[in-house]
Amino acid sequence: MKQQTPDILQQMRDRLIMAHYRLGQKLRPSEVAAEFEVSANTIREIMLRLSAEGLLDYEDQRGFRVVGASDRLLHEITEFRIVLEQCGVERSIARGGIEWEAQMAAAHHKLSHIEARIRRTGDVVGVLKHWNDAELDFHLSLMGAADLPILQQSFRTVYARFRQQIVSPERSYAHREGNIIEHQRILEAALDRDVAASHDAIYRHLRRNLMPEPDARSEDTMTA
Amino acid sequence: MKQQTPDILQQMRDRLIMAHYRLGQKLRPSEVAAEFEVSANTIREIMLRLSAEGLLDYEDQRGFRVVGASDRLLHEITEFRIVLEQCGVERSIARGGIEWEAQMAAAHHKLSHIEARIRRTGDVVGVLKHWNDAELDFHLSLMGAADLPILQQSFRTVYARFRQQIVSPERSYAHREGNIIEHQRILEAALDRDVAASHDAIYRHLRRNLMPEPDARSEDTMTA
DNA sequence: AATCCCCGAAATTTTGAAATTTCATTGCAA
DNA sequence: TTGCAATGAAATTTCAAAATTTCGGGGATT
Known part of the structure; x- marks a missing residue:
């Protein structure tokens, strides 16, 4: 297991920008983690950063969601x-x-x-x-x-x-x-x-x- | 162990804005975690968010640092x-x-x-x-x-x-x-x-x- | 003396599991 | 039938330890 967080962060960013996920779709760290073959926590950190950038919505205890179309x-x-x-x-x-x-x-x-x-x-x-x-x-x-x-x-x-x-x-x-x-x-x-x-x-x-x-x-x- | 991340996030933000830490100072998750009596990982997540806001500098494998005076x-x-x-x-x-x-x-x-x-x-x-x-x-x-x-x-x-x-x-x-x-x-x-x-x-x-x-x-x- | 390399300590990152909370379903009562 | 409470499953959050990387101090070679 090498350092791949920066890669995954960029890939996720690209995915969010290029409609790989639907707008408003719920995004579970565990599921995404499986795709990239890393642990859920690693993805969680990445998603927290992406919500700070405004590409994901995040609510305490309720998880992540792609920002909806509006x-x-x-x-x-x-x-x-x-x-x-x-x-x-x-x-x-x-x-x-x-x-x-x-x-x-x-x-x-x-x-x-x-x-x-x-x-x-x-x-x-x-x-x-x-x-x-x-x-x-x-x-x-x-x-x-x-x-x-x-x-x-x-x-x-x-x-x-x-x-x-x-x-x-x-x-x-x-x-x-x-x-x-x-x-x-x-x-x-x-x-x-x-x-x-x-x-x-x-x-x-x-x-x-x-x-x-x-x-x-x-x-x-x-x-x- | 209740949900206290939002509190700690806000407290950290206040600290960073009100010179509780020196500018440019290195900030170790483990040390801060001890102050708040939570685990280092919890603080790490908070710090990642604060670096996305521009209040902390973060470099891969090198940890966190309060943004320096400039x-x-x-x-x-x-x-x-x-x-x-x-x-x-x-x-x-x-x-x-x-x-x-x-x-x-x-x-x-x-x-x-x-x-x-x-x-x-x-x-x-x-x-x-x-x-x-x-x-x-x-x-x-x-x-x-x-x-x-x-x-x-x-x-x-x-x-x-x-x-x-x-x-x-x-x-x-x-x-x-x-x-x-x-x-x-x-x-x-x-x-x-x-x-x-x-x-x-x-x-x-x-x-x-x-x-x-x-x-x-x-x-x-x-x-x- | 200067440079490079190796090794050990310390810090960072990732992981998997425990603890907690939310969500949906069912059962009960009004 | 409707509303509410209880229950159980699923998801989220926290934790502590394992794995990896960085940092710094000798020691050997040039």
Whole structure:
């Protein structure tokens, strides 16, 4: 028995993000432990960490459960994600140099290569992990010059929770062709050092995951 | 042996925030376990969760360590905290009603009561926990109408890490009289629904924890 | 003197089982 | 029939010990 906790932790994270388990499904340490051929306690520790990241729900004496599908939750995660990304690009535009631009271009190149391949072959599942990693890298590269690691770390966990909600069998995988264009728009705006355009491009990229706004004109905004 | 993990988790969190352990100190599960009279494994689980919150450092096979004091880290935490708070107030101003205003006023009232008492008696340690809770409540109330629980949760953990860095024996406890005025300024700006003034008041409240800026005029911003 | 290697002590990680709590089912009474 | 209590099975939490890894101190070789 060697040290395999880090591996298993990452594998579990991937599973939760890539819909290996159903949303809302109960997850028993003993069952998962059997899959990985380790003891239940080892898995329990891993699951406690994953609940701290927001990928699992945990209640005392009641065990673990994959976070459930929820339009409201997806809306909140998306809003927060937009905030972090807009903040990240804005700071990067202010600080970043040629190095930053090069990293964005590189990340976008890899991403669009994978996206083109998906459009061609129609196979999403086979390269889903690669696409996930590439999209995360691209969005991280946007805030790569923000000089605020804590922002990137925060983004990572929010991004994971976002994917968890999006990549469920119920929802479409969201590999629409729009994505390719939207990513390009984001890249161009960032390279142009145009803060407003960047904000807008990010918003447009994510807005379809927001819930319809409650009518702003209604009186009861100030409910007591 | 009853269920006491939630208690111990909260106590440990308080200890880490209130300088019960030194920053950077090594923390052995077995030793802490002896203090609380539970087994080492129980504490280990708690510590794993606390490292996910960023209050402990954890390295495989090397155990746990209280996060060390670092000007750079405090700077980053502060910058991120400012981002979250400014975002929170801005959204609250847009959405909040009379209920929100009342909650801010209430939280500020409690906080200034404690701060006045501290100024009078000079005793900080005795009411440090109360002050912490009150200040957190106040800052949370600023974003109370933002309608984004995920933002509040994120702020809670960042605030905890901020306190951990600030409330160390080395640094002054930072219970300067300036605090009282600054809190008042923040409250007034929020009640005035003045976004710019709110942003400014929050920045002024926290800026002394930022590191001096590198000279913006220097050439090597674009270091390769 | 400096470096490397080996060994023992101490700490970390994993395990399997005991203790406790929750959950569902059945039986009893209103 | 409905509601409640009791019971037993299953799951969770805690524990203590075994297995593994790290850390540090000689001792031999260069």
